[in-house]
Amino acid sequence: MPKHASALVVALVLTAAALPQAAGAQTAPSPAGEPAPAAPAAGANPPAQAQPARVSTGLVTIESDQQRADQLTGVITATGNVRIVYPDERVVATARQAQYFSKENRVVLSGDVDIVQEGGNLIRAERVVYLVDGERLIAIPSAGEQVFSRVRIQQTPIQQPPVQQAPAAQP
Numbered sequence: 179m180p181k182h183a184s185a186l187v188v189a190l191v192l193t194a195a196a197l198p199q200a201a202g203a204q205t206a207p208s209p210a211g212e213p214a215p216a217a218p219a220a221g222a223n224p225p226a227q228a229q230p231a232r233v234s235t236g237l238v239t240i241e242s243d244q245q246r247a248d249q250l251t252g253v254i255t256a257t258g259n260v261r262i263v264y265p266d267e268r269v270v271a272t273a274r275q276a277q278y279f280s281k282e283n284r285v286v287l288s289g290d291v292d293i294v295q296e297g298g299n300l301i302r303a304e305r306v307v308y309l310v311d312g313e314r315l316i317a318i319p320s321a322g323e324q325v326f327s328r329v330r331i332q333q334t335p336i337q338q339p340p341v342q343q344a345p346a347a348q349p
Contacts (some may be wrong), residue, residue: 180198240276252280260287269297273306283310291317302326 243258274289303317322327
């Protein structure tokens with residue numbers, strides 16, 4: 179594998195990670211040896227169910243008809259039926275071409291781009307540019323068309339600090 183090929187993988191991982199998360203906050207399991215939390219008392223509201231921690235593997239799979247890396251320009255290109263799977267973020271991206279421009283730290287997916295995240299998040303455009311350093315994603319439609327995106331918004335309740343009562347006046 180050419181040395182820049184791993185840069186494509188990293189760049190595409192970052193592209194996938196740019197999508198808003200469909201899942202809520204996740205918690206890690208308790209360290210070994212700690213007792214499990216006690217069950218709520220009868221009549222008490224049960225706590226929100228914690229999601230199991232996800233294990234980050236960093237694994238990205240890129241399938242395409244052809245892949246090439248140019249050491250001089252620092253451009254890595256995957257063409258033809260490109261399919262990128264990033265299980266850590268539950269993301270699958272498809273396009274006709276994916277390029278990583280290592281000198282600019284920029285990823286470009288082009289041609290019928292679909293970036294789908296499990297849980298409902300989706301971006302569909304003719305071209306998607308991801309600026310890695312600024313963590314900015316730009317979706318560009320075909321001429322006369324529009325970009326389509328669907329994002330599941332999960333609202334997190336705002337936690338109010340407890341109200342403290344003023345001490346009673348002394349007689």
